[in-house]
Amino acid sequence: MELKERLRQRENQILALAAVILLGISVGVFFDYYYDLNDDVLMKDILAGVYTGIPEGHNIQMHWPVSALISLFYRLAGSLPWYGLFLCLCHFGCIFLILQRAVSLTGTFWGKVAVALVFGMFFGSFFLEHLVYAQYTVTCTLLGSTAAFLFYTSRWEQRAAGFMRQNIPGILLVWAAYLVRSEMLLLILPMICVAGVAKWGGERDFGIPDGKVAGGKGNGAKVFTKENAVKYFGLFGLILLGILAGQAVHTVAYSSPSWKAFYEFFDNRTELYDFQKPPAYEGNEGFYESIGITESERILFDNYNFGLDDEIDEKMVGEIAVYAGQLRSQATPFMENMIAKLKSYGYRFLHGPLAEGSDYPWNYLALMGYLLVMVLSLPKRLWGSLWKLALLFFVRSGLWMYILWGERAPERITHSLYLTEFCILAAMAFEQWTERGKAGKKRAVGALAVFGIYLLTVMPSSVKMVRSEQDRREAVNAPYQELYTYLSGQENQGNFYLIDVYSSVAYSEKMFENVDNSLDNYDIMGGWACKSPLWKKKLAAFGIYSMEQALKDKENVFFVRRISEDMSWLEAYYEGHGTPVETKRIETVAGEFEIYAVRGRSGNGNDGQ
Numbered sequence: 001m002e003l004k005e006r007l008r009q010r011e012n013q014i015l016a017l018a019a020v021i022l023l024g025i026s027v028g029v030f031f032d033y034y035y036d037l038n039d040d041v042l043m044k045d046i047l048a049g050v051y052t053g054i055p056e057g058h059n060i061q062m063h064w065p066v067s068a069l070i071s072l073f074y075r076l077a078g079s080l081p082w083y084g085l086f087l088c089l090c091h092f093g094c095i096f097l098i099l100q101r102a103v104s105l106t107g108t109f110w111g112k113v114a115v116a117l118v119f120g121m122f123f124g125s126f127f128l129e130h131l132v133y134a135q136y137t138v139t140c141t142l143l144g145s146t147a148a149f150l151f152y153t154s155r156w157e158q159r160a161a162g163f164m165r166q167n168i169p170g171i172l173l174v175w176a177a178y179l180v181r182s183e184m185l186l187l188i189l190p191m192i193c194v195a196g197v198a199k200w201g202g203e204r205d206f207g208i209p210d211g212k213v214a215g216g217k218g219n220g221a222k223v224f225t226k227e228n229a230v231k232y233f234g235l236f237g238l239i240l241l242g243i244l245a246g247q248a249v250h251t252v253a254y255s256s257p258s259w260k261a262f263y264e265f266f267d268n269r270t271e272l273y274d275f276q277k278p279p280a281y282e283g284n285e286g287f288y289e290s291i292g293i294t295e296s297e298r299i300l301f302d303n304y305n306f307g308l309d310d311e312i313d314e315k316m317v318g319e320i321a322v323y324a325g326q327l328r329s330q331a332t333p334f335m336e337n338m339i340a341k342l343k344s345y346g347y348r349f350l351h352g353p354l355a356e357g358s359d360y361p362w363n364y365l366a367l368m369g370y371l372l373v374m375v376l377s378l379p380k381r382l383w384g385s386l387w388k389l390a391l392l393f394f395v396r397s398g399l400w401m402y403i404l405w406g407e408r409a410p411e412r413i414t415h416s417l418y419l420t421e422f423c424i425l426a427a428m429a430f431e432q433w434t435e436r437g438k439a440g441k442k443r444a445v446g447a448l449a450v451f452g453i454y455l456l457t458v459m460p461s462s463v464k465m466v467r468s469e470q471d472r473r474e475a476v477n478a479p480y481q482e483l484y485t486y487l488s489g490q491e492n493q494g495n496f497y498l499i500d501v502y503s504s505v506a507y508s509e510k511m512f513e514n515v516d517n518s519l520d521n522y523d524i525m526g527g528w529a530c531k532s533p534l535w536k537k538k539l540a541a542f543g544i545y546s547m548e549q550a551l552k553d554k555e556n557v558f559f560v561r562r563i564s565e566d567m568s569w570l571e572a573y574y575e576g577h578g579t580p581v582e583t584k585r586i587e588t589v590a591g592e593f594e595i596y597a598v599r600g601r602s603g604n605g606n607d608g609q
Helices: 002-009 011-030 038-048 064-076 082-104 109-125 128-132 136-152 160-166 168-180 182-204 226-253 257-275 285-290 295-303 314-331 334-350 362-377 382-405 411-433 438-487 533-541 547-553 568-576
Strands: 496-499 522-524 557-562 581-589 593-600
Touching: 011 082, 011 109, 011 128, 038 064, 038 082, 064 082, 064 168, 064 226, 082 109, 082 136, 082 168, 082 411, 109 128, 109 438, 128 438, 136 168, 136 182, 136 411, 160 168, 160 226, 168 182, 168 226, 182 226, 182 382, 182 411, 257 314, 257 533, 285 295, 295 568, 334 362, 334 382, 362 382, 362 411, 362 438, 382 411, 411 438, 438 581, 496 547, 522 533, 547 557, 547 593, 568 581
Parallel strands: 496 522, 496 557
Antiparallel strands: 557 593, 581 593
């Protein structure tokens, strides 16, 4: 009996853990875990010591405290895939916290089982691709979304001390999310604040008599009281304090002149490529000449190989970004652009599976969430729910218009916005779930059934899509793996290879297979780490202090390109600098990549082959 009682007391944790273990094993058995993008691979390489030979705490994209912690684990046990383990721990840890809270809000054992099953199905269908193809932007969002869910579903407490104690996990999750990807956390923070405001507003309906936790109908307690102000402003203050502390430590860690100069370059490059577009040379000759860029140098901004030119710095990239923004503003009047973005927003949110460019099935998930919350709040709590839903919809619309206005809406961002919205809607639904009475229970069971049926319709296509993407990646990665094996082979370890950026972007790496954290003897000729102190440190380890000069003059430095990528730009670049070169193909690898020796031309020799 004692064991049975202990199990009963721990049934919420047991059910949540069982669902998470089942989900993790299923994903591991039927799929492989990948770093989603080559950006994630580079972050891992920096942390693991693959990039510079030493695990680095400055991985540029994450804030220093969390990246330094991960790099410390690599220093302690460098052969283990710590970054992949970190991402998976964040993913499955958050899923566990959501499931544990969800089942704890359910009254009966079989109700708990049903909730665990349905929420497990959600993460095994909608979120499946992000479990398999991990990307730190989505990881950040899951941390923040979990915090929002925990905040909103926390017990109603009269006293500030108890309220703060139970919300410590959510506070820590927001801090962690900021350290993982500060820009993404700041993007979804308004929706997290909506969860806080809606929770505070609910104090009117869920009054706390005599300091006891109350559920169901409230006693009409006042919303704006001193105690509530301490609770909610205190919670926000702790979140803000943690964010500011993390930012302060990060700022100090990157306070050297070299890192400051690089971050200016990084921010300007982000503005240019993510929100603008490098203007064509033709028609803008005067501008480019004014900042000292020739036509043969301008091509480096198109193919991303700007690491080749030592003169391209933060000031130059910033001037191009500003000029590109001016051209964009002139090309599209404000109101015309606004109307176009509003139409795009409505189309994406309302259209279904057969409409190209819609956000199906995520948009239908959100629409269903709004509808179910309204149904569950009938009849007495409808108005109390409507203002919360209206506030959430208003804020989500503003965030969507922001990303559409910047024309920066990849799935890792759009899915993140939907995920945060869904977690808040689910929390609102559980708020209504706690209403006592047969009618409320029947509506809750019906809502769960509708949600489960929708998941069953989505799951097959989601699994098929992830499987198809994995097969595609296997095929695409095969020649890359052959290339990297060749470059790091024993006979080539004394060489260094500079890879054309667009010849490298299609590669993605598995997290836990063939882990090799030894120093690589190759690098791409641009990318987001280019011009950083780490980039300079890596090149210096191979005796390279100028990429342009080393490629032309050093006998052990070679150029690598995919056959499908253009090469004429390279010869034109050196010709424009008054140092013509001849290129000689010395090897073809995997039938897709060519390796060239680039040497200064002493006379009218062969220009290459």
